[in-house]
Amino acid sequence: MSNHNKTQKILLTVFLVLAFGITSLSSAMEPEDVPGFTRPFYVFAVLWRGETEVEAGFREYFSQRGIPVRMTVRSLELDRGNAPPIIEEIRRTKPDLVYTWGTGTTLSILGPLNPEEPEKFVQDIPGMFVLVAYPISAKIVQSFENTGRPVTGVSFLASIESQLKAIVDYGKFQKIAVIYDETSSNSRINVESLKESAPELGLELVVLPVPLGENGKPDPEKLTELIQTAKNEGAQLLYMGPDSFITRHGDAFTSEAIAVGLPTFASTQAPLNGSRAMFGLVSDYHTLGKLAATQAEKILVDKQNPQDLPVVSLSRFKLWINIDVAREVMMYPPMDMIAIADFKTSPQN
Amino acid sequence: MTTKAKASSVGKRASQSIVDVFRREQRNLLIRLVLLAVLVLVLGQSAVSWFALDGFEQELDPQLHQKATVVGNALAEQFTYATEELEIPVQGLVGVEEYFESVLMANDDIKYLSLFDDSGNLLFVSGISRGEMNEIMQAIENDEVQAHSYGSAVGAHFDSVFEVSGGNGANSELHVGVSSERVRSHLREIFLEVITIVVICWLVTFEFLLFFIVARVEKPMETIWRIMSEGARGKFSSWLPVRSSDEIGQLITSFNRTLYDLRHRYSDFVFDVKETQDAQIDSTISEKIEEIHHQVRRRFQFEKGRIMQIEAADRIRVPLFLFIFSEELTRSFLPLYIQKYAPTDLMLSTELMIGLPITLxxxxxxxxxPLGGGFVDRVGVKKVFLTGTVLALIGFVGNFYAQGYVDLVLFRVLTGIGYGLVFIASESWVSQNARRHSRASATGVFVAAVFAGIICGPPIGGILADRFGFEATFLFSASLAVISGLFIFQVFGQSEKAEEDSNQKRTRPALILGFKGWLTLLTDLRFVSVLIFAAIPGKMMVAGFVAYLVPLYLNDLGHNEPSIGRILMLYGIATLLCLTIGARFADRTEKYGTMVSLGTIVAGLGCLAALLSNVYIDPTTAVVLAIASLGVGHALTLTSQNSIIQQVAERYRYTLGRASVIGAYRLCERFGMVAGPMIAVALISGFGYVGAIVGFGVILIGLISLFVITNLTRANTPMETEVGLANE
Known part of the structure; x- marks a missing residue:
């Protein structure tokens, strides 16, 4: 019998050794340390209207990782006409990476995918965009997976479906209105997607483009009238997309909406900070900046071609609720949203 | 017959009956010993289980309360945040009941959640109606509660209260209710599980205890009695092989020495007689001496001895049990395990992909x-059994490492081949070693080992899979297969080798039954009648009724999986409990055919009892009754069926090969397994569940009536030939 016991023991040992061998083989090694850098990496950032939390997150990532990065920051100050001298400066200083904020900036500095006059844009330096709502429709990249040019970026919008889902979860809204600038391609694309998705969630959509003034630009004077129209049409909520014109007039826009008892939903962060929107599903700008930095790190440190890097987006979005507005319009968020939302108060308070 | 011969025959009978009495006494002793051991075990286990359950009960309530506290605190904090921080008035909270629902959904121990404002008005409640909630509050206010350290028991609920502070100092109350009924049903569930485990422990202990007692004590002692009864007839020439150095081994050694000394003294005596005889000059005296010497030689025999083999049919029990156990371990989770690997992108349905490996x-x-049967007749039981365990071992280890569906199926098939080989090897071993008068008892050993494995495997496998995962359980199966193989080495000691060798020289039948062989068997009335009227219907009931109809029906009646499993276990337990009684009775009367009929009738009547369901008994009781009668019925028939087949196999052992006949029988019998589910489907769709159970009963009784008729029409030939043989 003792012989048998021995055989048994040996067999069991063989099983165990095999089992552990397999598992240990499969565990992968993670590259850890960053090699010493001879000089700081040079990033040239072009913004639309000054620095935001995105750039803060971007810088923080590099300082936390101990990667030296020198940044030059220029702003278009809301005017694409300011681009040429900045392009000149970029050509002169030869940065390692050009960072652009927003659709307008990106189109002015890096240009569209296949420009008719490529010499007008920075085309030979790796580029990366942030805060571009619809990079494909804006003809900045071919697709998220394959950008088709040495440019990559981070996407910041939650999908239209999850935005509408948040709206439906908040309250028993049946009819929502969108007031938008129809000269902006971003807004037009956004409204198209809304028209497609809203019926699926049982939402009726009222579409109200802002009439153009004499200068061919949307007329801010007409906003009050449009809000009243929305109310008269039976809308219970205003939807605020990635629309620079509405965002610029956000405070007045949302306040007037509250005055007639209409809360506002925002799909970007800016209106929540600078206006009186009631709630929104947005990317956290700071986290977004860090995500952009991971993309930049691959380009700067790992020397990867941006063309090989797909456009990435955050997997989690923030549900923001302005509780003061909610109190004012008497539309408190449901308990399960209270459990997960971030709360803020109006700028006035 | 001369007086002398008569006297000797009387003496022979007397000594035989003395041995019989002694034997019965001894058997009682052993049975008492096993029963005592099991009784002590059961008592001990019951006591431990009782205390454990009691402790569990004491532990469970506070734990549930703790859960209520955790949930209550978290919710109260959330509400406080909403009312104090966000300054939402408690009456203005939105979606509270939906929020409660989601919490209740995630915690099924919690029965209700409710929120009251500062003046005690019920605002929101989930889990029970507003009326019920208000009654509970009324009871609390009227102090109609049993106060516990951890909450108040109100009727069937434990109620705990949590404070929600509002911004304006108005505090509301959150009530969390845990159902005490849930606690009780938890306990009941656990109690039944503990019983299951206790029964399994009991069976495993019984298996091993019986194995050691039979192999180490009972069989050697039985052999000693045989030698002693030979001694009573004046025969002192046999001796016993010594297999162990324990007390029994020492007894055998001293017994052998006594026999040796007797033989030695006798040869001294013969020498002296020869001396004396040779010294005589008078031839009449010499002839007288010769005459007396002759008389002594006639009465006492000391030469031409042989080794008394210890009967070995029982010794296959533990290895077979371990092997069946190893395969049955995987039974409970196999479909889930296969589902994990089954490709979903194919045209075939998932059910089919899961069913395929099991069918294969x-x-x-x-x-x-049948192939294994042919091999057993050629190379012997040991090699086939070992080949079977090795194939199964490779299969189990392969399933542990399986990367995809194809590997999985291949290794399952390998295990299946091993399973078939071990099965036929064990059965052949039993049939080779069974004595004529104890055929049913010997096959009982085989059936008992299989059933014990089938009962114990799935629950233990379920626990192992739960703890260590599906794949690791295959390693447990592999280890059991290895241990089973090692036991085989122990069972087949040196002595069996000679027997097997002589077997080989004698028989060289064809590896696979040819056309002629099949023709011989299928025209053998006994073989065919047992097969068609008893064996195939039996397998049909196992596959169609126990494994298919009953789980579906019980599920339909609202039983959960563990409960269905326990009811199904009844079949195996009933079989196992009645097996020995059935086999003993069959062996004593040697009316194997009658036993087959009787058992099938019991099973059939059990199914017909379903006619009473909804009238005198509830449907579940009807199913339990049918399952239990089927188990009892199978206990009565199985050993007798096998005995009849062994007799048939014995008859054809030189022409077709013993194992080949058994293999052929097993092959044909399995058609019942194929037909069973199909018949069940047809019956269910035609007559509903109850009708289907009755239908099965009708089929059983109808077929067994035909069996009785065929046996009556050839009343002169059936079992009596075998009895005649046995009396030779």
């Missing part, structure tokens, strides 16, 4: 059985 396993076992 059965097919592999089915094909391996």
């Amino acid at each position: 396993f059965m097919v592999a076992a089915m094909i391996a059985t």
